[in-house]
Amino acid sequence: MKKYLPILLTLAATLTGWLIVHAAEEKEKAPLRVLLVLGGCCHDYEMQKEILKAGIESRINASVVIEYNPDKSTGATFPIYEKDNWAEGYDVVIHDECSAAVTDPVYVKRILDAHRSGVPAVNLHCGMHSYRWGNFKEPVKAGDDNAGWYEMLGLQSTGHGPQSPIAITYTDKEHPITKGFEAWTTINEELYNNVQIFSSAKALASGKQMQMPKVKKGEKPDPKAKGTEAEAVVAWTNEYGPKKTRIFSTTIGHNNETVADDRYMDLVTRGLLWVTGRL
DSSP states (O other): OGGGHHHHHHHHHHHHHHHHHHHHHHHHHSOEEEEEEEEETTSOHHHHHHHHHHHHHHHSSEEEEEEEEOOOSTTOOOGGGGSTTTTTTOSEEEEEEEOTTOOOHHHHHHHHHHHHTTOOEEEEGGGGGSSOOSSTTSOOOTTSTTOHHHHHHTEEOOOEEEEEEEEEEESOTTSTTTTTOOOEEEEEEEEEOOSEEOTTEEEEEEEEEEEOOOOOTTOOOOTTOOOEEEEEEEEEEEEETTTTEEEEEEOOOOSHHHHHSHHHHHHHHHHHHHHTTOO
16 A cells, blocks of 8 residues: 555645646636726716726626716715625726715725725726815825725825826836737826825826816917926726735726727726736
8 A cells, every 4th residue: 555655645636736727717717707886976987887898898708797876976875885795796896986075984994895805996087086085185194094095096196187188108018917008199088196106006007198277267278378298107006905905096087988999998907807816
């Protein structure tokens, strides 16, 4: 029996290795379970929910479940967030809500707890300007009452410039999300400012936009006025909480035409795959 022991041990190790690989392959075959939360102020979410769902599901093996609130105010809330285990059964959550006036710390903490516990997130556009209160226009400090949402994002933004084209450059060309992507210029879009970038975040792309001086209502623009060039990070990753949950965010995506652009959808989809460990 002793002479067969090394052979038996080798066979057992081989079988164990095969089972691990087989389990990984089966997981890879299973559709990515995506929760897409969207609604609130200032955007055509009714159309964008369909654009995002179709764009993601046509690119990867994924099933996108939509949680949509037609409320067009900044106070839009979502019933799914009322449950402590609201993210159970999903591999990743896309936050595309525009809920700047929602300031209930208990409600927001319930959202963040899921991500602190390890559920990855992808944050789009006005998701960066949601769930903010207090003196949020000044840099928040980690651990402060109003810092939670920004800590999850990895970047604090408080406003944006006019709608005009943004020249996007991928500053980290070797990251799995952006590798192989080429610089491009959007149609009219909003460039979100950067108040601060947290140490846990890593910038992937920046945007430059020519911004003309604001004109008061009823006045004509000065034909001699010159614009100023603004620049900000427009896509980044973050590691959030004790489990270093993977987070991907982009501030681009105001208009339907941009959301439907293949270059935008490719970026969002690669972000989804990266945060879930499938890229």
